[in-house]
Amino acid sequence: MKKFIAIDFDHTIAYHRGGREVLFRILRKNGIPLRKIGEIYERTKKEHGLSAEGLFRVAQEYVTEPLNKEAIARDVVLWLHSSVTCYPEAAKAMAMWKAANIPIYIVTVGTPEFQKKKVEIANVPHDDIFVLDTVNNKSGVLKQLLARYGAPCIFIDDKATELDAIRESGLNREDVATFRIRRKNSPYYTQVPVFPHIEIATLDDISPISDLFPYVQ
Secondary structure, eight states: OOOOEEEOOBTTTEEETTTTHHHHHHHHHTTOOHHHHHHHHHHHHHHTOSSHHHHHHHHHTTOSSOOOHHHHHHHHHHHHHHHEEEOTTHHHHHHHHHHTTOOEEEEEESOHHHHHHHHHHHTOOOSEEEEESSSSOTHHHHHHHHHHHOSOEEEEESOHHHHHHHHHTTOOTTTEEEEEEOOTTOTTTTOOOSSOOEEESSGGGGOSGGGSSTTOO
16 A cells, blocks of 8 residues: 655745744835834734735735835745755655655645745655645645555644644544654744654654654554
């Protein structure tokens, strides 16, 4: 029975080097009041999903003069190219899985254009990417892939609530082995899970290939 790996992107495969401060400087350069930048950032993530288009829409509400949409979009793309950084072992581990003909699916939350651009910049091996617009909803993708490949599979995420949602959806250990990767720079590092998940520090912790599925055989 063919197995597969489903894996989150942000703070699992890659992160933004320098955090969001460069993005904040882009907004400040376009005349956004300093005291409102954090609010604009959070609103954009909540209402539209983080993207150049979303930032433009929300930021325009805070200024009287028209913003330069093209300039903001260009600056955001430049920011992505300079900030998206793979964790040291991520590309190597994923290349090893790929070489063993294990299908790899990136399952992430955000806006399709923005998330796909980040994956493109990261340039990691994968078969496809699923971009969802709501959190704690990745079980739908897993059920779709399980119907295609069969069980068991592996799901890796840094966010405890996303992993808990898999169990709450009815998928058990025989279906999905849930791995929580604990990256120290993840904003979800201190989250406390409700359900037990296998904890790892790096993607190397589920390599080499012969040891990829020891928990679900």
